Amino acid sequence: MRRAHTVEQVRAAEQPLLETQPHGALMARAATGLAVAVTAELHRRRGATYGARVLLLVGPGNNGGDALHAGAWLARRGVAVRAVALGPALHPEGLAAFTGAGGRVVALAEALRFHADLVLDGIVGIGGSPGLRPDAAAALEALSGVPVVAVDLPSGVDVDTGETPLPHVEAALTVTFGTHKVATLVDPAARACGRVELVDIGLELPAPALEALEAYDVARLLPVPGATAHKYTRGVVGVRAGSSTYPGAALLCVAGASSGMAGMVRFVGPDAVADRVRGHFPEVVGPGRVQAWAVGSGGDADAEAMLRDALADDVPVVVDADALAHLHHSGSTPRHRMVLTPHAGELAALVGESREEVEAAPLRHARRIAGHWQAVVLLKGARTLVVHPDGRARVNTTGTPWLATAGSGDVLTGLVGSLLASGLDPFDAASVGAWLHGEAGSRAAESGPVVATTIARHLTGIIGEVTHRM
Ligand SMILES: NC(=O)C1=CN([C@@H]2O[C@H](COP(=O)(O)OP(=O)(O)OC[C@H]3O[C@@H](n4cnc5c(N)ncnc54)[C@H](OP(=O)(O)O)[C@@H]3O)[C@@H](O)[C@H]2O)[C@@H](O)CC1
Ligand SMILES: [K+]
Known part of the structure; x- marks a missing residue:
């Protein structure tokens, strides 16, 4: 059975782990799973990871933190990685890891000259409200045609209903953490996810909001x-x-x-x-x-x-x-x-x-x-x-x-x-x-x-x- 949980259920399940596990452990699990999935996607598309170009779109929250940590992991393995900041400040530890591994934060104009093979959507995850803010919408518009890997969810979808009333990311692949969300299984949001891969981060979850038989x-x-x-x-x-x-x-x-x-x-x-x-x-x-x-x-x-x-x-x-x-x-x-x-x-x-x-x-x-x-x-x-x-x-x-x-x-x-x-x-x-x-x-x-x-x-x-x- 595939199971989907609500944002509230995911947050409640994360809480005990955040309190008992070493600081950053949960995000490290999510980011590593994400980076491995991105590596496989790069292999599928270009036959190699080394020398590939990945552009991160990074929002202000932990979703952006996941993208930055995954970007650091990729940079250490020979991928050229750049990030565009969407929001007043970025996840501090993620940013330090990213720049420490050789990643660079650039303006959108420079990001367009980078000619990325893949875009990583770390704009918002379960903390986002439906829709995209103007800077995010403009960046996605300028990058249209470049395949997107969504971090946890395609930014802009309504996570708990699967509705997409406002502009949102259209991903080729969504790497979601801990459990499926309603939006990764139910249309029209499921269509915006592309393929979906689930990364287990060890959450203990209650009865699901939605199931899919296998x-x-x-x-x-x-x-x-x-x-x-x-x-x-x-x-x-x-x-x-x-x-x-x-x-x-x-x-x-x-x-x-x-x-x-x-x-x-x-x-x-x-x-x-x-x-x-x-x-x-x-x-x-x-x-x-x-x-x-x-x-x-x-x-x-x-x-x-x-x-x-x-x-x-x-x-x-x-x-x-x-x-x-x-x-x-x-x-x-x-x-x-x-x-x-x-x-x-x-x-x-x-x-x-x-x-x-x-x-x-x-x-x-x-x-x-x-x-x-x-x-x-x-x-x-x-x-x-x-x-x-x-x-x-x-x-x-x-x-x-x-x-x-x-x-x-x-x-x-x-x-x-x-x-x-x-x-x-x-x-x-x-x-x-x-x-x-x-x-x-x-x-x-x-x-x-x-x-x-x-x-x-x-x-x-x-x-x-x-x-x-x-
Ligand atoms: N908890 C953990 O340890 C783990 C969490 N994990 C990861 O964290 C993610 C959840 O992170 P999160 O709670 O920080 O929220 P997140 O989705 O990054 O966005 C919130 C920020 O975005 C903003 N914002 C809102 N709507 C917006 C919009 N439409 N367009 C643009 N911006 C918008 C809003 O900012 P503000 O309104 O204050 O400007 C707010 O600050 C989750 O999906 C998973 O990826 C995993 O690593 C596993 C471990
Ligand atoms: K996202």
């Missing part, structure tokens, strides 16, 4: 059938999706539901659609008792009735696409364990904002809707979010931009339905489903552009690989 977490959560399992103990998932206008959505949702996680799949819908479903999936049966419903994908005008009928059973329900618009009339109550699976446009309609507004603050808006409906919200995007009404949140880091393809979400809805039917709680079902779907999409993308049917086809193989890890 393969072994998924392996632990997936319900593998026991020796005495039969199809009913494994769970039955029902699909109410598709319409005469969008029959393909029914097929894709059933394909996702047929991931093998539930013991049986039922389809309920108009005869013409049901015939096509059974033509493709002979193992799918008709109406009857289910342990979870997947509802709404391609439902068109039938979506309201689909949702109402599904909610009449007291089982968990995944609500997708057209059905989301009918939540208000569905009589849904907190008694229904629901997973809502909007994309940004559908969430925008639910919150009464524009799509751009939701994309600028996805975590905030997903939390709003989770609280309002007392439901788990799975907000689809490059970094899909899964938020629980109790405040817990996960972000999905598997997947590929190829997943942005028609019908991809229908497969996900069926898959989450099958995970609910197999006994996972809505939060785990949504986050495990997003992880598997992303991984299946990446696998499908290995052999070219992805269409939704190929995502579904890769699901069973991915589940097989993950369960064999146990």
Whole structure:
């Protein structure tokens, strides 16, 4: 599990170490990890470290201190290092180490003639407020085109929300210390981080503000059938999706539901659609008792009735696409364990904002809707979010931009339905489903552009690989 903590949690975790460890020990760990990562980045870009040129942008706080200590480390290994001071005074010990190792503080005009291979953004870290001050913004503008390594975070992002309302650094690599921050995992700030490397500085941290599942977490959560399992103990998932206008959505949702996680799949819908479903999936049966419903994908005008009928059973329900618009009339109550699976446009309609507004603050808006409906919200995007009404949140880091393809979400809805039917709680079902779907999409993308049917086809193989890890 990757874990992200808030600024307040990081500061609280640093405090006992600052009190008990030798002065400067924590910063030395951070700066050494940073310098090693910068060395690897220089190797990647130019094949050698010796003779490389690195420019530090140094703010007034400890973030600047990290950059100066890393600069000293690099200078001692043959890298030419210069620093531009952004702020009234620089970290005194960092500055002494830097100049002692042969580094020089220069004006911006001289820094531009230096032709750096890399810029180190040590302007602000967890102590910064969103945005950049004019001197920092001007320096970055003048250096545009030079790749940036961000120290702890790209300066200017909102650390605890992942929002980027104001100018900020766009990094190629972010070297973050102690733990992930919300901004290193959640878009749009995560996009500004580039690649992220975590340097362990020995913090003892509390329960995280945000998590990202990894393969072994998924392996632990997936319900593998026991020796005495039969199809009913494994769970039955029902699909109410598709319409005469969008029959393909029914097929894709059933394909996702047929991931093998539930013991049986039922389809309920108009005869013409049901015939096509059974033509493709002979193992799918008709109406009857289910342990979870997947509802709404391609439902068109039938979506309201689909949702109402599904909610009449007291089982968990995944609500997708057209059905989301009918939540208000569905009589849904907190008694229904629901997973809502909007994309940004559908969430925008639910919150009464524009799509751009939701994309600028996805975590905030997903939390709003989770609280309002007392439901788990799975907000689809490059970094899909899964938020629980109790405040817990996960972000999905598997997947590929190829997943942005028609019908991809229908497969996900069926898959989450099958995970609910197999006994996972809505939060785990949504986050495990997003992880598997992303991984299946990446696998499908290995052999070219992805269409939704190929995502579904890769699901069973991915589940097989993950369960064999146990
Ligand atoms: N604690 C430790 O030992 C360890 C800490 N570590 C490192 O320290 C970092 C946190 O350091 P920090 O607390 O000194 O804050 P930091 O992020 O440098 O910036 C604060 C200063 O910037 C200013 N400022 C604010 N907003 C701004 C803006 N938008 N644009 C420009 N300036 C702005 C503000 O100044 P003022 O408002 O007073 O002018 C304030 O003084 C952390 O991210 C990690 O890198 C690691 O080494 C591990 C050990
Ligand atoms: K920074």
